[in-house]
Amino acid sequence: MLPQDATASHQALAALTPGVYKLVAILDTNTSERGNGAPGNLYSRQEGLLRISATxxxxxxxxxxxxxxxxxxxxxxxxxxxxxRSKRLSEFRGTDIFLKAAVILPASYAANLARRYPVVYIIPGWGGTHYHGANPRSQQQYGIGQGKDKIYVYLNPETQTPWGLHAFVDSRVNGPWGQALVQELMPWLRSEYRITEDPRKTFITGQSSGGYGAVWLALHYPASFAGCWATSPDPLDFSSFTGVNLYADTNYYADASGNERGINFVKGVPQQTLREARMAELFSGDGGQQQSFEAEFGVPGKQGRPIDLFDPQTGVIDRSVVKAWRPYDLGLYVQSNWKKIRKAGVGKITVYAGENDNYLLQESVAAFGAKAAKAGADIRVVLIPGADHFTVRSPELTREMQNEMDALIGN
Structure with a gap:
C-alpha cells in the first residue's frame, strides 16, 4: 500500500491510475547539509518500476x-x-562546524613578502559555494583580478546548514555565523595570509541571498567593513517580502481578493504561484528557499526546526512569527539604529536591484531605501532600468564597484 500522506509535486499517490510507472529515488541521509546532492546522500542509478493495480x-x-x-x-x-573550525558555531550546534572559503591571491602575491593586501569578502547567492571561487566565470562576475591588487575570500554560505543558505547572518536557528566570520575567520585569515588589518581596506559584496547577508553584516559589524556592495538582495524590508506585506497581509499565497500571487516573473509573467513554489520545496525536502528564510530570520520549534511563517497548506500567515522576524527587517533596523551604526564607523553601503526583478525584490529595496533616507543614513539605493534579478551585476557595474573599492584603498 502506498503512503497516502506523502507530499506530491504534481499528482498525489492516491490519484495514480492503474498502469506501470518508472521510479527513481534519492534518500537524504546527510542531515547537516542541504540539497539532494549533498555528500553521502543515496540515489538510484537505475530506474525501478511501480505497478498500480487499482487507483x-x-x-x-x-x-x-x-x-x-x-x-x-x-x-x-x-x-x-x-x-x-568555528568554536562559536561548534558550541551552538554541539558538533564540529567549519567555515569554508576559497582564498584567491593576486599574481603579485609571491613577489613582495612584506606587502599586505586589501581584501574583498564575497557571499554568493543561492547554490553558490566556495568551489565557485576557483571558477573563472565566477571570478569575472565579482571582478576578481580587476583594478588594484586585492585578496578575495569567496565564502560558502551553504555549508553545514540543513535548513538552507545561512548568508552569514547571526541566527537563532542556524547559529552565530556572522560572529564566526567577523570574530573568528577574518582574524585567522589575516594571520595566515598577508591580508590587511585595516578595516578601511576591508570590503564585502554579495548577490541575492548573499546580498542580504552583506548588508546585514555591514549594519551589524559596522567597524569591520569600509564598504558594502549588494546586488538583488533577498528582502531587506518585510513590507514587501517577495510581494507580500508581512505586516498587513493575512495570507501568503493569495491577496485580499483571493487571487493567487505569482513569483519568478519573466517579462512580467509569473512562472509559478507562491503556492506552487512552496509545494515544490516541500516535495524536495528540507533546505528550500522559504525554509532558509524561516531559519535565517525566525526561531526554532520542535527538534530545532524553524517555525513556518505561514501554514504551508492554506497560506495563512502566523502573526507571532512575523513579530519574531522583525529584528531582521533591515529597513526597521536602520530606522531605529542608524545613529549607533554611524557612530561605530560604518562604511558606504550601496544596494542595487533591477527594476524587473524576477522575485519583486525591487519593491523591498525601494522600501528599505526610503526608510534609510528618512533616517539620514549614508546608504545608496540604485534601481537599474531593464535589469532583472540575474542581470543586475553586469560587467559595467562590476567595474564600477571595483573602481569604488580602489578609490577607498587610495595609494
Whole structure:
C-alpha cells in the first residue's frame, strides 16, 4: 500500500491510475547539509518500476545503490581552500562546524613578502559555494583580478546548514555565523595570509541571498567593513517580502481578493504561484528557499526546526512569527539604529536591484531605501532600468564597484 500522506509535486499517490510507472529515488541521509546532492546522500542509478493495480494501490521497487561523493576543491598557486573550525558555531550546534572559503591571491602575491593586501569578502547567492571561487566565470562576475591588487575570500554560505543558505547572518536557528566570520575567520585569515588589518581596506559584496547577508553584516559589524556592495538582495524590508506585506497581509499565497500571487516573473509573467513554489520545496525536502528564510530570520520549534511563517497548506500567515522576524527587517533596523551604526564607523553601503526583478525584490529595496533616507543614513539605493534579478551585476557595474573599492584603498 502506498503512503497516502506523502507530499506530491504534481499528482498525489492516491490519484495514480492503474498502469506501470518508472521510479527513481534519492534518500537524504546527510542531515547537516542541504540539497539532494549533498555528500553521502543515496540515489538510484537505475530506474525501478511501480505497478498500480487499482487507483492509489500498488507495489514498486527501486534500489538505492550509489552515494554522492564529497566534492573535490582543486587548488592552484593562487587559489587556496580554507576549512576553519568555528568554536562559536561548534558550541551552538554541539558538533564540529567549519567555515569554508576559497582564498584567491593576486599574481603579485609571491613577489613582495612584506606587502599586505586589501581584501574583498564575497557571499554568493543561492547554490553558490566556495568551489565557485576557483571558477573563472565566477571570478569575472565579482571582478576578481580587476583594478588594484586585492585578496578575495569567496565564502560558502551553504555549508553545514540543513535548513538552507545561512548568508552569514547571526541566527537563532542556524547559529552565530556572522560572529564566526567577523570574530573568528577574518582574524585567522589575516594571520595566515598577508591580508590587511585595516578595516578601511576591508570590503564585502554579495548577490541575492548573499546580498542580504552583506548588508546585514555591514549594519551589524559596522567597524569591520569600509564598504558594502549588494546586488538583488533577498528582502531587506518585510513590507514587501517577495510581494507580500508581512505586516498587513493575512495570507501568503493569495491577496485580499483571493487571487493567487505569482513569483519568478519573466517579462512580467509569473512562472509559478507562491503556492506552487512552496509545494515544490516541500516535495524536495528540507533546505528550500522559504525554509532558509524561516531559519535565517525566525526561531526554532520542535527538534530545532524553524517555525513556518505561514501554514504551508492554506497560506495563512502566523502573526507571532512575523513579530519574531522583525529584528531582521533591515529597513526597521536602520530606522531605529542608524545613529549607533554611524557612530561605530560604518562604511558606504550601496544596494542595487533591477527594476524587473524576477522575485519583486525591487519593491523591498525601494522600501528599505526610503526608510534609510528618512533616517539620514549614508546608504545608496540604485534601481537599474531593464535589469532583472540575474542581470543586475553586469560587467559595467562590476567595474564600477571595483573602481569604488580602489578609490577607498587610495595609494
Amino acid at each position: 492509489g494501490t500498488g507495489e514498486g521497487e527501486v534500489t538505492l545503490n550509489t552515494a554522492f561523493p564529497p566534492r573535490v576543491f582543486r587548488e592552484t598557486d593562487l587559489v587556496k581552500e580554507v576549512q576553519f
